[in-house]
Amino acid sequence: xxxxxxxxxxxxxxxxxxxxxxxxxxxxxxxxxxxxxxxxxxxxxxxxxxxxxxxxxxxxxxxxxxxxxxxxxxxxxxxxxxxxxxxxxxxxxxxxxxxxxxxxxxxxxxxxxxxxxxxxxxxxxxxxxxxxxxxxxxxxxxxxxxxxxxxxxxxxxxxxxxxxxxxxxxxxxxxxxxxxxxxxxxxxxxxxxxxxxxxxxxxxxxxxxxxxxxxxxxxxxxxxxxxxxxxxxxxxxxxxxxxxxxxxxxxxxxxxxxxxxxxxxxxxxxxxxxxxxxxxxxxxxxxxxxxxxxxxxxxxxxxxxxxxxxxxxxxxxxxxxxxxxxxxxxxxxxxxxxxx
Amino acid sequence: xxxxxxxxxxxxxxxxxxxxxxxxxxxxxxxxxxxxxxxxxxxxxxxxxxxxxxxxxxxxxxxxxxxxxxxxxxxxxxxxxxxxxxxxxxxxxxxxxxxxxxxxxxxxxxxxxxxxxxxxxxxxxxxxxxxxxxxxxxxxxxxxxxxxxxxxxxxxxxxxxxxxxxxxxxxxxxxxxxxxxxxxxxxxxxxxxxxxxxxxxxxxxxxxxxxxxxxxxxxxxxxxxxxxxxxxxxxxxxxxxxxxxxxxxxxxxxxxxxxxxxxxxxxxxxxxxxxxxxxxxxxxxxxxxxxxxxxxxxxxxxxxxxxxxxxxxxxxxxxxxxxxxxxxxxxxxxxxxxxx
DNA sequence: TTGAAAGCGCTAACAT
DNA sequence: ATGTTAGCGCTTTCAA
Numbered sequence: 006x007x008x009x010x011x012x013x014x015x016x017x018x019x020x021x022x023x024x025x026x027x028x029x030x031x032x033x034x035x036x037x038x039x040x041x042x043x044x045x046x047x048x049x050x051x052x053x054x055x056x057x058x059x060x061x062x063x064x065x066x067x068x069x070x071x072x073x074x075x076x077x078x079x080x081x082x083x084x085x086x087x088x089x090x091x092x093x094x095x096x097x098x099x100x101x102x103x104x105x106x107x108x109x110x111x112x113x114x115x116x117x118x119x120x121x122x123x124x125x126x127x128x129x130x131x132x133x134x135x136x137x138x139x140x141x142x143x144x145x146x147x148x149x150x151x152x153x154x155x156x157x158x159x160x161x162x163x164x165x166x167x168x169x170x171x172x173x174x175x176x177x178x179x180x181x182x183x184x185x186x187x188x189x190x191x192x193x194x195x196x197x198x199x200x201x202x203x204x205x206x207x208x209x210x211x212x213x214x215x216x217x218x219x220x221x222x223x224x225x226x227x228x229x230x231x232x233x234x235x236x237x238x239x240x241x242x243x244x245x246x247x248x249x250x251x252x253x254x255x256x257x258x259x260x261x262x263x264x265x266x267x268x269x270x271x272x273x274x275x276x277x278x279x280x281x282x283x284x285x286x287x288x289x290x291x292x293x294x295x296x297x298x299x300x301x302x303x304x305x306x307x308x309x310x311x312x313x314x315x316x317x318x319x320x321x322x323x324x325x326x327x328x329x330x331x332x333x334x335x336x337x338x339x340x341x342x343x344x345x
Numbered sequence: 346x347x348x349x350x351x352x353x354x355x356x357x358x359x360x361x362x363x364x365x366x367x368x369x370x371x372x373x374x375x376x377x378x379x380x381x382x383x384x385x386x387x388x389x390x391x392x393x394x395x396x397x398x399x400x401x402x403x404x405x406x407x408x409x410x411x412x413x414x415x416x417x418x419x420x421x422x423x424x425x426x427x428x429x430x431x432x433x434x435x436x437x438x439x440x441x442x443x444x445x446x447x448x449x450x451x452x453x454x455x456x457x458x459x460x461x462x463x464x465x466x467x468x469x470x471x472x473x474x475x476x477x478x479x480x481x482x483x484x485x486x487x488x489x490x491x492x493x494x495x496x497x498x499x500x501x502x503x504x505x506x507x508x509x510x511x512x513x514x515x516x517x518x519x520x521x522x523x524x525x526x527x528x529x530x531x532x533x534x535x536x537x538x539x540x541x542x543x544x545x546x547x548x549x550x551x552x553x554x555x556x557x558x559x560x561x562x563x564x565x566x567x568x569x570x571x572x573x574x575x576x577x578x579x580x581x582x583x584x585x586x587x588x589x590x591x592x593x594x595x596x597x598x599x600x601x602x603x604x605x606x607x608x609x610x611x612x613x614x615x616x617x618x619x620x621x622x623x624x625x626x627x628x629x630x631x632x633x634x635x636x637x638x639x640x641x642x643x644x645x646x647x648x649x650x651x652x653x654x655x656x657x658x659x660x661x662x663x664x665x666x667x668x669x670x671x672x673x674x675x676x677x678x679x680x681x682x683x684x685x
Numbered sequence: 686t687t688g689a690a691a692g693c694g695c696t697a698a699c700a701t
Numbered sequence: 702a703t704g705t706t707a708g709c710g711c712t713t714t715c716a717a
Contacts, residue, residue: 060466062710064401082426126400402694
């Protein structure tokens with residue numbers, strides 16, 4: 006059961022083609038110095054025998070597993086799927102395959118992540134947030150010389166090959182837009198404090214508010230965890246008071262949707278009585294009502310390019326140390342000028 | 346780059362522990378007949394050298410790759426993530442790793458799927474819908490003797506080890522509930538016609554309607570694709586007429602949410618003017634407003650158990666041919682008695 | 686341009 | 702209870 010019988014090997018192909026196994030190997034790996042007549046004989050034998058090289062044998066001598074890891078911790082399904090799509094897009098047609106390695110918390114399990122990657126025997130790893138911002142993960146990776154690339158890192162901006170976007174300026178842009186609508190009573194729901202993008206986005210919001218001379222009220226800054234439920238709860242605390250804000254900036258879309266749901270339950274109409282913004286342009290921001298004004302984070306593109314970078318590194322090809330993708334403000338139906 | 350230098354091998358461990366490599370192998374694989382003194386010496390050498398067995402070498406002799414494939418095609422991120430969670434849950438702590446193999450269309454790419462699995466060199470594969478209902482996939486898999494298990498299959502009910510639920514009776518249950526509320530003008534939005542669960546759910550709806558003597562109007566049966574957008578469009582066609590239905594049964598949650606969104610745009614209130622039901626209990630059904638009345642499909646549990654079954658098969662352990670999980674009707678806020 | 690031999694790191698089979 | 706030998710299927714020398 007489960008153990009393949011005697012499967013067809015390179016020797017069988019060699020025998021059928023009437024050549025040595027090395028010639029078969031040359032043909033299969035597109036090496037030069039093979040007469041095209043032989044090449045054809047070999048290819049014919051390969052197809053007629055339905056030969057598939059044994060990856061373990063290849064890997065053993067080449068010291069490779071042709072496995073790429075993707076380490077993530079994220080409560081948002083649409084974000085995770087985008088991440089995977091980007092990596093798989095680039096891997097399609099290559100011999101490399103993708104191993105997904107979700108973890109409940111990078112922060113808590115930082116020390117276990119690299120051992121896990123070793124156990125999984127990956128050749129390299131793509132690190133989206135928050136793993137890309139974990140000093141421990143980066144150090145342990147460097148210690149064992151495992152190739153990696155970082156997606157949208159915030160911390161340690163010079164370390165390792167990376168594909169980035171500017172979280173702070175994206176956050177600033179969306180806050181500027183809300184301020185431009187006339188809002189002055191603006192609350193903020195932060196993301197998971199262990200994710201560094203949280204502080205980065207905070208910087209952006211703060212810059213926009215202070216540039217417009219809007220005083221930042223500390224009791225209007227709520228903690229969240231990037232989850233729908235945390236957005237709901239934060240919204241309840243924010244809206245359950247007489248002097249409630251006219252706008253809430255949530256650090257991702259899931260929380261923003263949580264805010265709109267809570268507002269509805271409390272009889273507060275979005276956007277006429279309350280403006281709400283998200284972050285990411287994840288699927289949920291598009292398919293709930295009102296559609297959430299947000300900023301498009303190019304997750305697919307960044308992960309695809311980070312995977313490309315990783316392949317270049319592992320193959321020893323020349324590559325840039327850093328790539329960059331642009332965010333984009335998406336004005337939708339959850340924002341409007343403040344009441345009266 | 347990317348190529349590990351001379352990494353520590355079983356020979357190094359043997360040398361340090363002062364034993365033969367076979368003894369190290371015995372210790373590492375928990376084989377009997379090793380004195381505990383030696384065992385400790387070996388373990389000590391292993392940790393002090395930070396030794397990790399080479400999976401390629403192990404795999405070469407054991408004829409295994411310790412890779413499990415998960416083939417899916419699904420437009421719903423929350424469904425996909427549930428699927429993956431189930432498989433990973435069971436694989437955690439095992440030496441097996443998960444390779445994700447999304448495909449744009451099982452129907453269109455049926456012939457490529459098994460070659461893809463061979464190229465990925467997986468030891469076995471978990472097949473959720475719709476791959477589990479593809480005759481071609483099942484036949485090709487059998488032809489190369491690759492172990493597989495099926496999640497929630499509809500077609501070929503006797504073929505292969507499988508973990509199921511009863512789509513038809515779940516559909517019947519939710520339709521019965523809507524009828525029980527007093528509805529008689531009931532429309533249906535079908536799922537992707539290449540997914541067999543679509544016809545299965547149709548059977549359930551039809552049984553409920555005919556048992557209650559509700560005439561099924563053919564022009565109230567709309568085609569959908571399991572996507573949010575397709576639900577929206579179908580809803581537009583259904584609601585954009587004077588004799589519109591008082592209830593719409595959508596074959597998954599994404600489409601049901603699409604219906605509620607379209608209803609809102611058209612000024613039709615859910616649930617007072619229109620009742621809407623979904624299917625799956627995916628995250629989206631819980632976090633949009635109104636929350637969708639739906640039926641819980643135990644995706645996580647089914648996939649976890651299918652993975653468990655697969656491991657048993659591959660290890661040659663005894664195992665059941667079929668497992669079963671129960672669905673559960675979840676009455677939420679998108680349904681109410683018909684107007685007047 | 687082709688082939689023979691050696692060996693990648695491990696375990697199965699067979700000693701002892 | 703422990704060690705020796707012989708591969709697993711491939712690619713990398715190196716020789717012809």
